[in-house]
Amino acid sequence: MGSADRAVADGEIDLAGEAAQLPRLRLSEIFLSLQGEADAVGWPTVFVRLTGCPLRCVWCDTAYAFHGGQWHTIDAILEAVAGHGVRHVCVTGGEPLAQKRCLVLLERLCDAGYAVSLETSGALDVAAVDPRVRKVVDLKAPGSGEAARNLWSNLDHLLPHDQLKIVIADRGDYEWAVARLHEHALAQRCQVLLSPVHGRLAPRELAQWILADRLPVRFQLQLHKQLWGDLPGH
Ligand code: SF4
Numbered sequence: 001m002g003s004a005d006r007a008v009a010d011g012e013i014d015l016a017g018e019a020a021q022l023p024r025l026r027l028s029e030i031f032l033s034l035q036g037e038a039d040a041v042g043w044p045t046v047f048v049r050l051t052g053c054p055l056r057c058v059w060c061d062t063a064y065a066f067h068g069g070q071w072h073t074i075d076a077i078l079e080a081v082a083g084h085g086v087r088h089v090c091v092t093g094g095e096p097l098a099q100k101r102c103l104v105l106l107e108r109l110c111d112a113g114y115a116v117s118l119e120t121s122g123a124l125d126v127a128a129v130d131p132r133v134r135k136v137v138d139l140k141a142p143g144s145g146e147a148a149r150n151l152w153s154n155l156d157h158l159l160p161h162d163q164l165k166i167v168i169a170d171r172g173d174y175e176w177a178v179a180r181l182h183e184h185a186l187a188q189r190c191q192v193l194l195s196p197v198h199g200r201l202a203p204r205e206l207a208q209w210i211l212a213d214r215l216p217v218r219f220q221l222q223l224h225k226q227l228w229g230d231l232p233g234h
Pocket residue numbers: 053054055056057059060061062063093094095121
């Protein structure tokens with residue numbers, strides 16, 4: 001089958017002809033799964049994973065999205081998303097905001113009526129993200145090796161439906177999170193989610209610390225890790 005005949009199915013995207021001249025994004029994968037994190041956990045969701053990230057968190061589980069990928073038009077991405085037939089769409093990476101046209105994609109997805117979320121590292125400016133998008137913004141704790149990249153001005157662009165996520169590798173990260181929670185009144189801005197680094201911190205330990213401190217945060221385990229481990233495409 002030639003590329004011009006390729007139908008949009010199973011995340012495949014037609015890029016033939018004039019479409020190649022339209023605004024494009026570099027994509028690692030589009031796939032259907034259950035949302036594994038944050039407020040929309042458990043919903044059947046189409047994931048649009050953009051390629052590339054300027055950070056290198058030591059526990060990163062999507063390093064395969066740092067390089068490679070293929071260019072696709074925004075129209076083709078919307079067509080592929082529609083082909084999956086679900087209401088929730090998550091734009092993720094890598095760091096999706098590293099590609100400026102991600103903002104256009106987010107707006108187009110919202111216009112099309114999807115419930116759209118964005119997973120972002122917290123290192124890039126979120127000010128221009130469409131307010132209809134539910135932003136899930138990381139705060140990088142020291143154990144990530146990237147705490148210096150936190151763009152603290154992003155806190156001023158959080159809406160009540162957004163979420164802050166802090167991934168905790170050890171007790172030092174937890175104490176850092178508690179300090180930032182108080183320093184920036186994080187829990188008053190939006191929901192704060194704390195997750196243990198998969199395979200490094202026992203989930204029960206983090207749960208006990210949160211309970212002992214009556215911390216106003218939501219504990220979360222990554223549902224997709226329980227279901228499918230570290231397989232790409234889930
Ligand atoms: S920001 Fe996300 S994609 Fe980038 S290195 Fe960190 S965990 Fe990986």
